[in-house]
Amino acid sequence: MEPTAEQLLWMYETMQVIREYEEVMAKVYLEGKLPPHIQKGLAFDIGSGPVPGEMHLAAGQEPVAVGVCAHLRKEDTVVGTHRPHHFAIAKGVPLKEMTAEIFGRATGLGRGKGGHMHLFDAEHKFSCSGIVGASLPPAVGAALAARKLGKDWVAVAFFGDGAANQGTFHESLNLAALWKLPVVFVCEDNKWAISVAKGMSTAIASNADRSTAYGIPGVRVEKNDAVEVFEVGGEAVARARRGDGPSLIEVKTDRYFGHFQGDAELYRPKGEVEELRRNDPIPALAAHLRARGLLDEAGDAAIRARVQRVVTEAYEFARSSPYPESAEAAQHVFV
Amino acid sequence: MALATGTRTLTMAQAISEAIGQEMERDPSVFVMGEDIGKYGGIFSATGGLLDRFGPERIMDTPISESAFIGAATGAAAEGMRPIAELMFVDFFGVCMDQIYNHLAKNTYMSGGRVRLPVVLMTAIGGGYNDAAQHSQCLYATFAHMPGLKIVVPSNAYDAKGLMVSAIRDDNPVFYFFHKGIMGLPWMAYFEGSTTPVPEQPYAVPFGEARVAREGGDVTVVAVSQMVQKAVLAAEEAAKEGISAEVIDLRTLVPLDAESVARSVDKTGRLLVADEDYLNFGLTGEIAALVGERLGSIKLKAPIKRLGVPGTPIPYSRPLEQATIPQVGHLVEAMRGLMTTSVA
Numbered sequence: 001m002e003p004t005a006e007q008l009l010w011m012y013e014t015m016q017v018i019r020e021y022e023e024v025m026a027k028v029y030l031e032g033k034l035p036p037h038i039q040k041g042l043a044f045d046i047g048s049g050p051v052p053g054e055m056h057l058a059a060g061q062e063p064v065a066v067g068v069c070a071h072l073r074k075e076d077t078v079v080g081t082h083r084p085h086h087f088a089i090a091k092g093v094p095l096k097e098m099t100a101e102i103f104g105r106a107t108g109l110g111r112g113k114g115g116h117m118h119l120f121d122a123e124h125k126f127s128c129s130g131i132v133g134a135s136l137p138p139a140v141g142a143a144l145a146a147r148k149l150g151k152d153w154v155a156v157a158f159f160g161d162g163a164a165n166q167g168t169f170h171e172s173l174n175l176a177a178l179w180k181l182p183v184v185f186v187c188e189d190n191k192w193a194i195s196v197a198k199g200m201s202t203a204i205a206s207n208a209d210r211s212t213a214y215g216i217p218g219v220r221v222e223k224n225d226a227v228e229v230f231e232v233g234g235e236a237v238a239r240a241r242r243g244d245g246p247s248l249i250e251v252k253t254d255r256y257f258g259h260f261q262g263d264a265e266l267y268r269p270k271g272e273v274e275e276l277r278r279n280d281p282i283p284a285l286a287a288h289l290r291a292r293g294l295l296d297e298a299g300d301a302a303i304r305a306r307v308q309r310v311v312t313e314a315y316e317f318a319r320s321s322p323y324p325e326s327a328e329a330a331q332h333v334f335v
Numbered sequence: 336m337a338l339a340t341g342t343r344t345l346t347m348a349q350a351i352s353e354a355i356g357q358e359m360e361r362d363p364s365v366f367v368m369g370e371d372i373g374k375y376g377g378i379f380s381a382t383g384g385l386l387d388r389f390g391p392e393r394i395m396d397t398p399i400s401e402s403a404f405i406g407a408a409t410g411a412a413a414e415g416m417r418p419i420a421e422l423m424f425v426d427f428f429g430v431c432m433d434q435i436y437n438h439l440a441k442n443t444y445m446s447g448g449r450v451r452l453p454v455v456l457m458t459a460i461g462g463g464y465n466d467a468a469q470h471s472q473c474l475y476a477t478f479a480h481m482p483g484l485k486i487v488v489p490s491n492a493y494d495a496k497g498l499m500v501s502a503i504r505d506d507n508p509v510f511y512f513f514h515k516g517i518m519g520l521p522w523m524a525y526f527e528g529s530t531t532p533v534p535e536q537p538y539a540v541p542f543g544e545a546r547v548a549r550e551g552g553d554v555t556v557v558a559v560s561q562m563v564q565k566a567v568l569a570a571e572e573a574a575k576e577g578i579s580a581e582v583i584d585l586r587t588l589v590p591l592d593a594e595s596v597a598r599s600v601d602k603t604g605r606l607l608v609a610d611e612d613y614l615n616f617g618l619t620g621e622i623a624a625l626v627g628e629r630l631g632s633i634k635l636k637a638p639i640k641r642l643g644v645p646g647t648p649i650p651y652s653r654p655l656e657q658a659t660i661p662q663v664g665h666l667v668e669a670m671r672g673l674m675t676t677s678v679a
Contacts, residue, residue, distance in 0.1 A: 114445035129438060145415065171403035
């Protein structure tokens with residue numbers, strides 16, 4: 001399944017948005033967290049600044065998000081992980097409300113009650129969870145609902161290679177295969193489950209091989225490349241949409257930042273990130289676009305300007321939005 | 336078609352499956368998932384007869400994968416369905432707790448109220464038949480402790496039907512606990528007071544409204560589920576000794592009808608909270624505290640008395656189990672004690 005020119009350009013621009021968003025977040029996140037703004041004696045304070053709490057960034061992992069989401073419609077469901085920004089952006093979650101949520105503001109997706117790991121957008125049918133392996137069961141449920149409603153909607157569960165060792169992974173694959181549900185299970189293999197390398201936690205090299213245990217197709221994408229993900233993702237989404245059941249995809253991808261911002265990454269071999277960045281999927285896609293005559297200097301500059309603008313506007317919206325009133329803490333436990 | 340206005344006597348299990356069946360007829364988005372809920376009709380018969388009426392697309396036997404199907408209920412509810420998921424025994428919550436309390440119970444809140452999750456999770460609770468520590472707990476207080484779930488604990492067939500109807504129609508997650516020893520099963524002894532007249536027509540019993548199961552003036556006994564049946568029997572025993580006990584059936588823990596408890600204790604001046612769940616940090620302490628917080632207006636005649644499962648797992652052997660779970664005799668004794676002690 002070859003991407004059209006329009007799909008290639010969408011993937012390229014969306015990857016740019018994700019990268020810009022994450023790089024800005026990496027800087028914004030540090031605001032107010034370093035001396036001399038924090039308690040004396042601390043080197044870093046996780047609870048300070050405009051974006052408090054944990055922060056897991058997805059720079060480098062753009063291909064898996066855009067390559068799969070390029071095939072999705074608004075009615076399709078995506079369930080993401082604790083590292084969710086790239087999936088949310090690729091699914092079309094509005095950047096302003098998402099950023100406001102991460103800033104804990106009243107204008108956020110969840111009125112400031114969820115934060116960066118808990119982004120819910122019912123309109124664009126996106127959600128995520130801070131619990132490893134928790135994305136799979138709700139995606140199975142969304143697919144079940146689609147079938148019950150007589151729709152050809154598809155549900156995608158993204159999860160990390162660490163999550164493939166959770167019980168929910170196996171329970172969900174079995175249930176989706178048994179009921180032949182329109183789910184695409186997409187494993188992001190960024191090699192690291194926080195600090196533990198995949199080889200130290202997973203008995204087999206490719207999680208895609210685990211598909212054979214459930215009698216469904218399993219494909220591993222060996223390259224952190226949007227077009228390659230697009231091709232494999234397209235087949236899986238089409239298969240689900242036609243009613244032929246679930247698929248499992250594992251994509252080799254690269255995490256440029258730490259597990260969380262502030263992670264000293266003592267476990268990571270020196271120079272690994274620099275090495276990974278030499279295979280940055282964004283310039284690679286730009287080269288592909290240029291070779292096909294779909295992108296020139298002027299076009300690229302125009303895309304970058306648009307990307308800068310939407311990301312800047314999102315952060316400005318978040319910063320200028322009010323915090324919720326403290327009385328709102330007691331609201332929305334129930335509807 | 337003639338209006339069905341009749342009333343029959345039903346067991347609690349029959350009342351629950353009738354409620355589910357009527358709501359499924361009314362609303363095509365309602366369906367049931369769980370282990371052995373199809374041909375078997377539910378291990379405790381809560382879905383008896385429903386497979387034949389609605390077929391396997393709506394009465395769905397699942398693999399033994401509680402995380403997957405309870406999580407799937409959350410996912411399907413977010414898409415507009417109204418799933419009912421049965422957790423066979425509440426004791427099995429350990430294998431799926433993350434999907435229950437980190438997702439089903441919290442996603443509405445974390446979405447700022449923008450995600451609706453009309454899921455009914457139903458489960459079997461309680462001991463009394465020697466099934467030991469992994470199949471005999473009540474645990475409703477564990478789930479009432481954590482925000483985000485409505486907690487329903489019926490004591491009889493009439494309430495069971497009306498509360499199930501309310502649970503299915505509620506736009507929030509509801510955890511519905513039925514006690515095995517009041518379901519009226521042909522293979523397990525049960526308290527006959529739980530088998531009651533039930534109207535054929537659907538009706539809703541609202542949440543957060545306690546029921547006065549028996550009126551009295553000397554002692555207030557607060558209970559839920561099977562313990563309400565024990566309390567009524569204990570009150571009849573105590574009446575022979577001249578003690579007039581009022582039995583309050585809370586019916587739901589979340590929301591909790593604190594006012595009905597306060598009103599009754601204000602009248603009697605004596606409170607016994609009897610519970611089959613664990614004593615420590617649980618329902619009995621919560622009810623005692625709500626009265627304690629109102630002592631500015633409530634005048635107690637005797638210190639509050641609590642009965643529950645003390646800090647032990649439920650033992651297997653019959654005499655051990657009967658000594659651990661409060662029995663009718665324990666309640667009578669506690670009422671006597673309340674009548675013979677006074678506050679300082």
